[in-house]
Amino acid sequence: MATTSTLDTLNIALPAKLPLDSGQELENVCIAYQTYGELNADRSNAILVCHALTGDQHLASPHPITGKPGWWQRIVGPGLPLDTDKFHIICSNVIGSCMGSTGPASLAPDGKPYGMRFPVITIRDMVRAQIAMLDVMGIERLHGVVGGSMGGMQALSLSANFPERAARIMVIASTARHSAQNIAYHEVGRQAIMADPAWQGGDYYGSGQTPDKGLAVARMAAHITYLSEAGLTEKFGRRLQNRPNGEKGEKSFGFDADFQVESYLRYQGLSFTDRFDANSYLYITRATDYFDLAEEHGGRLADAFTDTKSRFCVVSFDTDWLYPTAESRNIVHALNASSAPVSFVELSAPYGHDSFLLNVPALDRVIKGFLEG
Amino acid sequence: MATTSTLDTLNIALPAKLPLDSGQELENVCIAYQTYGELNADRSNAILVCHALTGDQHLASPHPITGKPGWWQRIVGPGLPLDTDKFHIICSNVIGSCMGSTGPASLAPDGKPYGMRFPVITIRDMVRAQIAMLDVMGIERLHGVVGGSMGGMQALSLSANFPERAARIMVIASTARHSAQNIAYHEVGRQAIMADPAWQGGDYYGSGQTPDKGLAVARMAAHITYLSEAGLTEKFGRRLQNRPNGEKGEKSFGFDADFQVESYLRYQGLSFTDRFDANSYLYITRATDYFDLAEEHGGRLADAFTDTKSRFCVVSFDTDWLYPTAESRNIVHALNASSAPVSFVELSAPYGHDSFLLNVPALDRVIKGFLEG
Incomplete structure (x- = not known):
């Protein structure tokens, strides 16, 4: 063997x-x-x-x-x-x-x-x-x-x-x-990856740049579909993030991750890019979309x-x-x-x-x- | 007045x-x-x-x-x-x-x-x-x-x-x-916009570049949530796109929009950027997420x-x-x-x-x- x-x-x-x-x-x-x-x-x-x-x-x-x-x-x-x-x-x-x-x-x-x-x-x-x-x-x-x-x-x-x-x-x-909805979510992810200039038509290997931002957005969108609405509500609800300095969570009136669910999703997106190749994401989502x-x-x-x-x-x-x-x-x-x-x-x-x-x-x-x- | x-x-x-x-x-x-x-x-x-x-x-x-x-x-x-x-x-x-x-x-x-x-x-x-x-x-x-x-x-x-x-x-x-799920979808959209280098920290006005790709992805992700699964299935199902030359739809074994639902979503994303400002999308989604x-x-x-x-x-x-x-x-x-x-x-x-x-x-x-x- x-x-x-x-x-x-x-x-x-x-x-x-x-x-x-x-x-x-x-x-x-x-x-x-x-x-x-x-x-x-x-x-x-x-x-x-x-x-x-x-x-x-x-x-x-x-x-x-x-x-x-x-x-x-x-x-x-x-x-x-x-x-x-x-x-x-x-x-x-x-x-x-x-x-x-x-x-x-x-x-x-x-x-x-x-x-x-x-x-x-x-x-x-x-x-x-x-x-x-x-x-x-x-x-x-x-x-x-x-x-x-x-x-x-x-x-x-x-x-x-x-x-x-x-x-x-x-x-x-x-x-x-x-289903059409399944395909739709995957298409959002693929478009997010291909919209990232670091994707470079897929020829990013060895370029020192990888389409991490696009891949992270793709993962975030997909990740929502993996969880139930009730599960998200139970896990996060509308709870606010505590600040790094230990302050109790308050609305920042800005675009930081105020809500715990935002912070969670950002982490899911970011950590995914450490272990997964953006082109593989394109090909494997395509394979599932073709499945019938x-x-x-x-x-x-x-x-x-x-x-x-x-x-x-x-x-x-x-x-x-x-x-x-x-x-x-x-x-x-x-x-x-x-x-x-x-x-x-x-x-x-x-x-x-x-x-x-x-x-x-x-x-x-x-x-x-x-x-x- | x-x-x-x-x-x-x-x-x-x-x-x-x-x-x-x-x-x-x-x-x-x-x-x-x-x-x-x-x-x-x-x-x-x-x-x-x-x-x-x-x-x-x-x-x-x-x-x-x-x-x-x-x-x-x-x-x-x-x-x-x-x-x-x-x-x-x-x-x-x-x-x-x-x-x-x-x-x-x-x-x-x-x-x-x-x-x-x-x-x-x-x-x-x-x-x-x-x-x-x-x-x-x-x-x-x-x-x-x-x-x-x-x-x-x-x-x-x-x-x-x-x-x-x-x-x-x-x-x-x-x-x-x-809800947490509502916030999650909006956060995906915001991250898609802010990941677009053309966003330039929001200072894109007059630069000749606008974060259209990010905004289009944001719109695509949101648009799915506006439709029902059954509605998408009825409207598109897994039907394939006819090709521009009139050929009947077949799988391209590529990354073109093979399915009608892909083409529809791409159009929704693209046409949205003609009429909407990406920063406004950030601010208005934030306002709704804050709503309680x-x-x-x-x-x-x-x-x-x-x-x-x-x-x-x-x-x-x-x-x-x-x-x-x-x-x-x-x-x-x-x-x-x-x-x-x-x-x-x-x-x-x-x-x-x-x-x-x-x-x-x-x-x-x-x-x-x-x-x-």
Whole structure:
């Protein structure tokens, strides 16, 4: 297995060119990944976890840039929902991203960074790369695939396009297609990045300038959609910031961050630029906007699951207004129509879309039950 | 009456300095306004219409820059809900704006544009300026005040702070305080503007550069909140743009506006910059974020209406997620608690927050009935 360890991660160089939905091919593709728990002798206990838009392979290991715990650290380990005593958990960075897998910051065959010469990719392309990785690993059939948000799109796409490759498909807080509103928010983010002169048409690598301001605005706009209105109200309401000198918060009658929610959002925007590449944000948001599983199957979602041999579990959250429960029901109806075994639950959690990343014990139980059932 | 006609509008120079909530005073304040219908002999038939965030005084007359019909043209005229046979309709541009009333683009006493030296204003400050305008006009008591969105905030503030000045208060698609989510969206817009190097700390007047890119992104982000998810889906769904050469829409596998909703949003952002000043956007969003009518009255909203002599009408729309019906109910409960006569209706309309500006016949009937009752 052609693996190397750089940047605190494992890497696989794909042996062949990767065909893309655009008709192009991607050469010299590298997939960065992490694993947790041992692969058993017959290679039958592997679970692929697919990460969300700005996630990465550091599922349960410290992030190499921020030093923060893995994004699903809470549920990975012996006896935990992603049980490392039983399963070999694999999480790989999607192509187009910036944590080691080939993306717009990678070097093109001409030795210069791709920038906007990187081909536009789709969710299915991301999945093709993961299947190619599994081929290198010698894993024929996964015990399961689990993904939240964009990770759920990958799980759906894998089940539709590679129906033999996974026994269990778990789709959390996700959708089978991006809505007009979803596309609209992403377009705001892309325009914010491309409006930043430091973006330089995407050729900012090595220029000493990166479009951090535009990327921060994109993140701020998107971040609002990850939270519930009620959650924001409970967390911040209209509470004012205390001043650095310890003064109790008062309106400044200026444009400083008076409200705690302003300060929080600014921090979210700013800190994001430390760990994420603006071009990757463009490409990955584009991939999710292009996602429409029914369209790929003649316009009828049920036809995406005709050949499925998997069991499904679909989970939504009652406060998620980015991918509301209706989107999950849409998936469940299509699975029912194609006679696929599916369990569905709408969980109650106050955190909006981000619930899938946060401490929701009911979700932990659903994950454990589904993967061990 | 010190009125002049410039820029296709009427102007009043306020005779005294305007005291502001910040503790500052604003000198040489000019109020730009329009009127429709005759003022009667005892000056008792005047209705003040308060405009929304990016609205203006051109209620029912062509916009001097865009040439488009007035923003409420549809309902102003003989026999219409704002009946010019019966009423003298006044609509004035709020201070801080950019259509003739004093704002950040106006000249400060030193002869240079204020820019960010313009004082931060509040909704109450806007109302103070309107009351000063009415004083110049010799209008003691309005037949009514009508406002949608930020206009509704002004109507509420007028009733709380100048309870003798209006017989009827009509609040449409509005709120008594900006929520954390409302503030968050505005903060994204402000950061988008201030991230644009052309903003130049607000001193862009006369520089030949204006922060159009930042302002366009701000408008795009805000515009999404004005529409309903269902409305966006119905209007655009995932339909693709036809290409300029007439080719049927296909995915470009690039970053052009493939989806109609992208193209629509880009147009909304771009066209906004033709008619609006970025600094005004900063100041007016700040004013709405600061708005909390209960806070101004010891934390109890009902106390804002203790001295009211007015009748109230509150209208919300079922698809408005910017200022949802719950916010209107909050106002109605406070009015009930202070024994003020109030009628309340939640109207069904598919357009989200923007319903108050669009063709909703039920709204027309409610307006006409309330103002003539």
